[in-house]
Amino acid sequence: MPRWRALPDELDPQVRELASRLRRLVDDSSLSVSAVADRTGYGKTSWERYLGGRLLPPREAVEALAELTGADAGLLTLWELAERAWNSSEAWRDAAMDPIRASPPPLPLPAPPRTPAPAPDPEPEPEPEP
Numbered sequence: 001m002p003r004w005r006a007l008p009d010e011l012d013p014q015v016r017e018l019a020s021r022l023r024r025l026v027d028d029s030s031l032s033v034s035a036v037a038d039r040t041g042y043g044k045t046s047w048e049r050y051l052g053g054r055l056l057p058p059r060e061a062v063e064a065l066a067e068l069t070g071a072d073a074g075l076l077t078l079w080e081l082a083e084r085a086w087n088s089s090e091a092w093r094d095a096a097m098d099p100i101r102a103s104p105p106p107l108p109l110p111a112p113p114r115t116p117a118p119a120p121d122p123e124p125e126p127e128p129e130p
Contacts (some may be wrong), residue, residue: 005012007053025075039064042061046061
């Protein structure tokens with residue numbers, strides 16, 4: 001059974017290349033994702049998302065993995081390319097998937113006029129004594 005799930009089909013090629021490269025580094029290091037998380041200071045769930053192509057890792061996470069595995073500086077260049085692609089595809093995806101969020105919010109309706117509370121009933125006057 002393969003260690004990794006297939007990367008999403010809609011993933012940008014630059015982001016796909018970065019995720020694949022990060023996976024190879026983890027595989028070549030013989031470390032588990034938990035061990036990578038412990039040694040890089042980023043959570044296991046975060047690394048699962050980075051390695052699965054569901055989230056672009058922060059530059060610092062890539063730097064930490066590069067230091068841990070002895071990867072060359074080309075990894076950071078690959079991250080920069082993937083970041084540009086991720087940001088441009090994310091902006092497009094947000095605009096296409098959520099046009100309501102892209103439009104300004106509607107103005108609030110004016111509050112209805114307040115009507116004053118009715119005055120209390122006056123106290124009845126005492127009746128005169130006979």
